[in-house]
Amino acid sequence: MTGLRPLIAGNWKMNGLKASASELGQMIAGAGGPAQKADLLICPPATLVLAFAGAVQGSPLRIGAQDCHPNPSGAHTGDTSAEMLADSGATAIIVGHSERRADHGETDALVRQKAEAAWRAALIAIVCVGETQDQRDAGQTLEVVGRQLAGSLPDGATAANLVVAYEPVWAIGTGRTPTPKDVQDVHGFIRDQLTQRFSGEGARIRILYGGSVKPSNAAELMAVPNVNGALIGGASLKATDFLAIAGAVA
Numbered sequence: 072m073t074g075l076r077p078l079i080a081g082n083w084k085m086n087g088l089k090a091s092a093s094e095l096g097q098m099i100a101g102a103g104g105p106a107q108k109a110d111l112l113i114c115p116p117a118t119l120v121l122a123f124a125g126a127v128q129g130s131p132l133r134i135g136a137q138d139c140h141p142n143p144s145g146a147h148t149g150d151t152s153a154e155m156l157a158d159s160g161a162t163a164i165i166v167g168h169s170e171r172r173a174d175h176g177e178t179d180a181l182v183r184q185k186a187e188a189a190w191r192a193a194l195i196a197i198v199c200v201g202e203t204q205d206q207r208d209a210g211q212t213l214e215v216v217g218r219q220l221a222g223s224l225p226d227g228a229t230a231a232n233l234v235v236a237y238e239p240v241w242a243i244g245t246g247r248t249p250t251p252k253d254v255q256d257v258h259g260f261i262r263d264q265l266t267q268r269f270s271g272e273g274a275r276i277r278i279l280y281g282g283s284v285k286p287s288n289a290a291e292l293m294a295v296p297n298v299n300g301a302l303i304g305g306a307s308l309k310a311t312d313f314l315a316i317a318g319a320v321a
């Protein structure tokens with residue numbers, strides 16, 4: 072950590088039904104324990120944002136979304152705007168997750184528009200970057216991450232409106248994680264890019280690590296310099312695991 076308040080964010084991906092409110096209830100109940108060292112955010116599917124945002128009122132937990140359309144409204148069947156998500160009670164939106172980049176062909180330019188949409192709706196943009204296994208094997212990790220940052224981050228980022236998530240694609244859902252040294256190298260590189268582009272604000276923008284974070288590896292990963300929290304997939308579906316990870320921050 073670099074003195075920044077950590078953010079522990081859960082990305083539920085395409086998981087969760089109304090009945091999952093009981094898991095959220097356990098998170099709310101446990102949020103006052105050791106987990107209170109961090110800001111806590113759960114990003115359920117869009118169908119649950121409204122209900123979950125109502126449920127967390129009065130608790131330290133916040134609710135976010137996983138994607139948005141760049142436009143505020145219009146003829147875009149099946150899409151959801153940042154304004155709609157804000158209206159439902161979301162405080163943040165994940166944009167540019169590698170699953171969306173892969174499944175929906177999202178480019179850096181589109182991700183940037185989505186981050187700008189989040190800001191237009193006064194929401195925090197959590198912008199995801201990360202290399203594939205092939206890119207890593209070819210020694211292109213920093214080049215890929217640098218290009219994604221340059222293309223995906225809008226001008227005018229601040230510590231209040233932007234969070235960057237480094238998620239190596241090969242570590243997502245695989246149980247494999249980079250070594251702390253590798254994480255330190257990439258997060259240090261991201262920090263340099265942020266300070267070069269956003270000067271003083273860049274030093275205070277939180278950089279999350281994501282990819283197979285679980286209670287057993289959280290303390291080691293969260294202790295790495297310039298790791299200011301985690302973006303958690305699978306382990307965020309269980310209140311005990313999510314709270315244990317939050318409790319492991321330095």
Ligand SMILES: O=C(CO)COP(=O)(O)O
Nearest residue numbers: 082243244282283304305
């Ligand atoms: O993609 C992720 C979070 O956005 C990470 O997923 P896992 O924690 O399941 O590896």
